[in-house]
Amino acid sequence: MEAFTTHTGQVAPLDRVDVDTDQIIPKQYLKTIHRTGLKEGLFADWRKLADGSPDPDFFMNQPQYADASILLTRDNFGCGSSREHAPWALLDYGIRAILAPSFAEIFYNNCFQNSILPIVLDSQEIQRLFDHVSAADRFELTIDLAAQTISTPQKSSFQFSIDPFRKQCLLQGLDAIGLTLRREKDIADYEARRKQNTPWLFQDLCS
Amino acid sequence: MAAHTLFDKIWGPHVVSEESDGTTLLYIDRHLVHEVTSPQAFEGLKLAGRRPRRPGATLAVPDHNVPTTDRSAGIADPLSRIQIETLEQHCADFGITLFSMHDVRQGIVHVIGPEQGLTLPGMTIVCGDSHTSTHGAFGALAFGIGTSEVEHVLATQCLIQKRPQTMEIRVDGLVSPHCSAKDMILAIIGAIGTAGGTGYVVEYTGEAVRSLSMEGRMTLCNMSIEGGARAGMIAPDETTFAYIKGRPMAPSASLWTAAVQDWEKLCTDPGAAYDRVVTLQGEDIAPQVTWGTNPGMVTGVDGKVPDPRSFADEETRDATTRALDYMALTPGTPIVEIPIDRVFIGSCTNSRIEDLRLAASYFKGRKVASGVQAMVVPGSGLIKKQAEDEGLDAVFRAAGAEWRESGCSMCLAMNADVLRPGERCASTSNRNFEGRQGKGGRTHLVSPAMAAAAAVTGHFVDIRHWA
Numbered sequence: 001m002e003a004f005t006t007h008t009g010q011v012a013p014l015d016r017v018d019v020d021t022d023q024i025i026p027k028q029y030l031k032t033i034h035r036t037g038l039k040e041g042l043f044a045d046w047r048k049l050a051d052g053s054p055d056p057d058f059f060m061n062q063p064q065y066a067d068a069s070i071l072l073t074r075d076n077f078g079c080g081s082s083r084e085h086a087p088w089a090l091l092d093y094g095i096r097a098i099l100a101p102s103f104a105e106i107f108y109n110n111c112f113q114n115s116i117l118p119i120v121l122d123s124q125e126i127q128r129l130f131d132h133v134s135a136a137d138r139f140e141l142t143i144d145l146a147a148q149t150i151s152t153p154q155k156s157s158f159q160f161s162i163d164p165f166r167k168q169c170l171l172q173g174l175d176a177i178g179l180t181l182r183r184e185k186d187i188a189d190y191e192a193r194r195k196q197n198t199p200w201l202f203q204d205l206c207s
Numbered sequence: 208m209a210a211h212t213l214f215d216k217i218w219g220p221h222v223v224s225e226e227s228d229g230t231t232l233l234y235i236d237r238h239l240v241h242e243v244t245s246p247q248a249f250e251g252l253k254l255a256g257r258r259p260r261r262p263g264a265t266l267a268v269p270d271h272n273v274p275t276t277d278r279s280a281g282i283a284d285p286l287s288r289i290q291i292e293t294l295e296q297h298c299a300d301f302g303i304t305l306f307s308m309h310d311v312r313q314g315i316v317h318v319i320g321p322e323q324g325l326t327l328p329g330m331t332i333v334c335g336d337s338h339t340s341t342h343g344a345f346g347a348l349a350f351g352i353g354t355s356e357v358e359h360v361l362a363t364q365c366l367i368q369k370r371p372q373t374m375e376i377r378v379d380g381l382v383s384p385h386c387s388a389k390d391m392i393l394a395i396i397g398a399i400g401t402a403g404g405t406g407y408v409v410e411y412t413g414e415a416v417r418s419l420s421m422e423g424r425m426t427l428c429n430m431s432i433e434g435g436a437r438a439g440m441i442a443p444d445e446t447t448f449a450y451i452k453g454r455p456m457a458p459s460a461s462l463w464t465a466a467v468q469d470w471e472k473l474c475t476d477p478g479a480a481y482d483r484v485v486t487l488q489g490e491d492i493a494p495q496v497t498w499g500t501n502p503g504m505v506t507g508v509d510g511k512v513p514d515p516r517s518f519a520d521e522e523t524r525d526a527t528t529r530a531l532d533y534m535a536l537t538p539g540t541p542i543v544e545i546p547i548d549r550v551f552i553g554s555c556t557n558s559r560i561e562d563l564r565l566a567a568s569y570f571k572g573r574k575v576a577s578g579v580q581a582m583v584v585p586g587s588g589l590i591k592k593q594a595e596d597e598g599l600d601a602v603f604r605a606a607g608a609e610w611r612e613s614g615c616s617m618c619l620a621m622n623a624d625v626l627r628p629g630e631r632c633a634s635t636s637n638r639n640f641e642g643r644q645g646k647g648g649r650t651h652l653v654s655p656a657m658a659a660a661a662a663v664t665g666h667f668v669d670i671r672h673w674a
């Protein structure tokens with residue numbers, strides 16, 4: 001996995017609560033067997049108006065956000081389905097960090113697996129950032145994961161918190177499966193013990 | 208001895224190792240796989256030169272993309288076909304058991320696990336699918352994961368987790384005979400909100416929960432994720448054991464006896480503390496109907512479409528306005544005056560035999576209203592067969608409803624079963640998100656009984672006062 005250390009990028013606003021993964025990437029884009037090329041499907045139904053023309057109010061159709069890499073949004077972002085296609089589509093479009101007051105759990109996990117940094121900030125801070133974004137043509141932020149800071153162009157900066165283990169994985173771009181495989185002996189010992197006490201858990205499913 | 212919750216009693220024995228910061232390597236007993244969220248995981252394994260650690264712990268089934276009409280001709284959509292063929296190929300390469308689209312045991316992944324006796328109390332169960340919470344009905348810790356984690360479980364039979372918090376949701380008393388587990392869970396989500404369960408594992412307790420059949424318990428746990436909780440669970444009891452006994456993949460003979468002895472200990476001890484407790488009174492729950500674009504936007508059938516101005520905070524007002532706009536509903540409209548075009552009875556929430564029996568009891572001797580199209584999609588091939596043995600298919604057909612092959616169907620509309628733009632559907636599924644059942648389609652979530660009654664009358668009805 002690619003590491004995430006610092007990132008400077010333009011912020012795009014998505015001022016909605018409860019954005020679900022069915023909106024982030026609608027089901028017709030889930031038929032792929034690949035992880036890449038999913039930006040076509042990103043917010044596919046919200047990009048367009050009922051008549052099929054681009055919705056001028058949606059950030060993806062506004063030229064000033066063309067190179068945005070930080071998404072600013074509201075509570076419970078990523079609720080609904082577990083589809084990892086949601087972070088894949090965001091990443092494919094170029095999003096590397098998401099700022100919201102809260103995230104749905106599976107989506108939040110899935111971001112870390114794809115070196116997207118989801119940052120939880122309190123609602124007032126999020127509101128302030130929305131105000132900044134609407135006041136300026138371009139609004140850039142710099143995120144420093146090691147220092148756990150976000151700084152504005154005016155160089156004012158504030159802290160965010162993050163789980164230390166997840167932070168290390170992102171900073172070093174660690175392969176989670178590789179990490180677990182280093183515990184092979186623990187897993188084997190565990191299995192041997194459990195097989196003794198609860199053998200029915202180890203019945204093979206045969207067809 | 209310290210008092211433990213049901214969750215503690217499952218989590219503890221599954222900890223392989225734990226770091227000082229609480230990061231835990233958790234052992235996974237059973238892994239379910241479907242065609243949509245697995246191809247990239249299998250491909251990742253192959254690219255890294257890894258093999259599944261315990262192929263015998265995994266069961267695969269295609270369900271999301273399968274046609275619900277005659278399957279002998281194969282799948283028309285080439286992308287759907289490739290996705291299913293890819294699953295078959297990966298399973299063959301790695302020695303994973305697969306129920307193919309032509310196997311009578313095929314069905315929705317969360318329906319067939321319990322049906323086969325694969326889902327057992329005390330287990331950890333995962334699947335690349337958020338409705339894995341369904342399996343918690345058996346007193347298992349079951350939750351949905353992303354595709355990277357699917358790969359992780361295949362390679363290591365473990366997941367890296369942090370211990371969640373626990374929430375008790377207790378439903379005291381009994382619900383009206385016209386209400387079902389679906390109405391209970393919709394009322395619960397209406398009470399806690401779609402993010403109310405975030406960070407928690409929910410245990411459902413109380414008389415109304417205990418008196419549910421296994422089918423009802425699965426419906427309840429299924430929609431835990433709609434309340435934000437990754438997992439919901441119910442302590443196993445005689446109802447649970449009776450359901451499991453004799454199923455093909457369940458333990459038998461001396462293993463069965465040993466297992467039941469172990470399972471009888473799986474309950475929350477008196478005095479054990481949850482991090483949060485929510486209580487509802489069963490008698491207060493009316494048949495539920497969602498009016499908006501998430502499952503928390505719900506009211507009793509005797510209610511009205513709300514006025515956005517009645518909400519205090521701006522975010523809720525905005526979200527409600529947007530939802531009513533999408534749903535083409537006017538504030539103040541009585542729910543029973545909302546006309547519908549389509550009815551979908553199916554999905555991992557409500558496609559089990561009990562759901563079909565209930566729906567059939569409302570269709571019996573009646574006709575689907577003119578202009579309404581109703582579809583009944585059983586959750587598995589075996590349920591379909593059982594329903595046909597009981598003559599339920601004849602009841603549906605006589606009423607003018609379509610009787611289909613099993614699969615996810617119009618819950619997600621990845622196959623050919625789709626709402627057309629603007630169509631309004633009474634659906635027994637679990638998500639009423641914008642476009643979920645088809646772009647521009649409008650979904651109202653209800654119980655199977657409410658869906659069947661709506662099919663017959665062409666609008667919602669309060670089945671408590673309906674002859």
Ligand code: SF4
Nearest residue numbers: 338554555615618619
């Ligand atoms: S029936 Fe619906 S919710 Fe259940 S697994 Fe299928 S698509 Fe998902």
